[in-house]
Amino acid sequence: MGVRIKRGDTVKVISGPESGKTGEVERVIPKSGRVVIGGVNIRTRHAQPTQNNQQGLYTFEAPVHASNVMVVGPDGEPTRVGFRVNESGQKVRVAKRSGKDMD
Incomplete structure:
Protein backbone atom coordinates (compact mmCIF):
# COMPACT_ATOMS: atom_id res chain seq x y z
CA MET A 1 0.00 0.00 0.00
CA GLY A 73 -6.47 17.34 9.55
CA PRO A 74 -8.48 20.51 8.85
CA ASP A 75 -9.67 20.59 12.48
CA GLY A 76 -6.07 20.68 13.80
CA GLU A 77 -6.12 17.14 15.21
CA PRO A 78 -4.07 14.14 13.99
CA THR A 79 -6.18 11.93 11.75
CA ARG A 80 -6.01 8.98 9.42
CA VAL A 81 -6.44 9.59 5.70
CA GLY A 82 -9.07 8.03 3.46
CA PHE A 83 -10.19 8.56 -0.11
CA ARG A 84 -13.50 9.16 -1.85
CA VAL A 85 -14.63 10.20 -5.30
CA ASN A 86 -16.39 13.57 -5.42
CA GLU A 87 -19.29 14.53 -7.70
CA SER A 88 -16.96 15.63 -10.52
CA GLY A 89 -15.29 12.19 -10.53
CA GLN A 90 -11.99 13.22 -8.92
CA LYS A 91 -10.34 11.23 -6.13
CA VAL A 92 -10.11 13.36 -2.96
CA ARG A 93 -8.31 12.75 0.33
CA VAL A 94 -10.62 12.81 3.36
CA ALA A 95 -9.82 13.17 7.07
CA LYS A 96 -11.27 10.11 8.83
CA ARG A 97 -11.74 11.94 12.16
CA SER A 98 -13.85 14.85 10.85
CA GLY A 99 -14.95 13.60 7.42
CA LYS A 100 -13.79 16.87 5.79
CA ASP A 101 -11.89 17.06 2.51
CA MET A 102 -8.15 17.63 2.82
CA ASP A 103 -7.33 18.64 -0.78
Missing part, protein backbone atom coordinates in the same frame (compact mmCIF):
# COMPACT_ATOMS: atom_id res chain seq x y z
CA GLY A 2 1.30 3.45 -0.88
CA VAL A 3 2.09 6.35 1.42
CA ARG A 4 -0.97 8.55 2.01
CA ILE A 5 1.15 11.58 2.91
CA LYS A 6 2.05 14.32 0.44
CA ARG A 7 4.74 16.96 0.39
CA GLY A 8 3.46 20.09 2.12
CA ASP A 9 1.22 18.23 4.60
CA THR A 10 1.48 19.12 8.26
CA VAL A 11 2.15 15.98 10.27
CA LYS A 12 2.57 15.04 13.93
CA VAL A 13 5.07 12.41 15.07
CA ILE A 14 3.21 9.83 17.19
CA SER A 15 6.00 7.38 18.02
CA GLY A 16 9.72 7.32 18.71
CA PRO A 17 12.13 9.77 20.32
CA GLU A 18 10.67 12.73 18.39
CA SER A 19 7.12 11.95 19.57
CA GLY A 20 4.81 14.96 19.88
CA LYS A 21 6.65 17.23 17.42
CA THR A 22 4.88 18.66 14.38
CA GLY A 23 6.27 19.89 11.09
CA GLU A 24 5.73 20.15 7.37
CA VAL A 25 6.65 17.29 5.04
CA GLU A 26 9.57 18.33 2.84
CA ARG A 27 10.07 15.07 0.96
CA VAL A 28 8.35 11.69 0.60
CA ILE A 29 10.36 8.54 -0.13
CA PRO A 30 7.71 6.01 -1.22
CA LYS A 31 10.17 3.20 -1.97
CA SER A 32 11.20 2.93 1.70
CA GLY A 33 7.94 4.34 3.12
CA ARG A 34 9.65 7.28 4.81
CA VAL A 35 9.09 11.03 5.02
CA VAL A 36 11.42 13.95 5.75
CA ILE A 37 9.85 16.51 8.10
CA GLY A 38 11.21 20.03 8.57
CA GLY A 39 12.66 20.59 12.05
CA VAL A 40 12.18 16.98 13.17
CA ASN A 41 14.79 14.22 13.59
CA ILE A 42 17.80 16.56 13.19
CA ARG A 43 21.12 14.74 12.80
CA THR A 44 24.71 16.05 12.74
CA ARG A 45 27.44 14.77 10.44
CA HIS A 46 31.17 15.36 10.51
CA ALA A 47 32.90 16.06 7.21
CA GLN A 48 36.28 17.23 6.04
CA PRO A 49 36.42 21.03 6.48
CA THR A 50 36.24 22.97 3.22
CA GLN A 51 36.34 26.66 2.31
CA ASN A 52 32.53 26.76 2.34
CA ASN A 53 32.19 24.67 5.51
CA GLN A 54 35.08 25.74 7.76
CA GLN A 55 33.92 23.84 10.84
CA GLY A 56 33.36 20.48 9.15
CA LEU A 57 29.94 19.91 10.77
CA TYR A 58 26.59 19.98 9.03
CA THR A 59 23.06 19.17 10.16
CA PHE A 60 20.18 17.66 8.23
CA GLU A 61 16.70 16.22 8.76
CA ALA A 62 16.80 12.43 8.68
CA PRO A 63 13.80 10.50 7.33
CA VAL A 64 11.11 9.14 9.67
CA HIS A 65 9.05 6.07 8.84
CA ALA A 66 5.55 7.01 7.60
CA SER A 67 3.91 4.70 10.14
CA ASN A 68 5.26 6.91 12.94
CA VAL A 69 3.47 10.07 11.76
CA MET A 70 -0.16 11.16 11.37
CA VAL A 71 -1.48 13.90 9.12
CA VAL A 72 -2.96 16.89 10.95
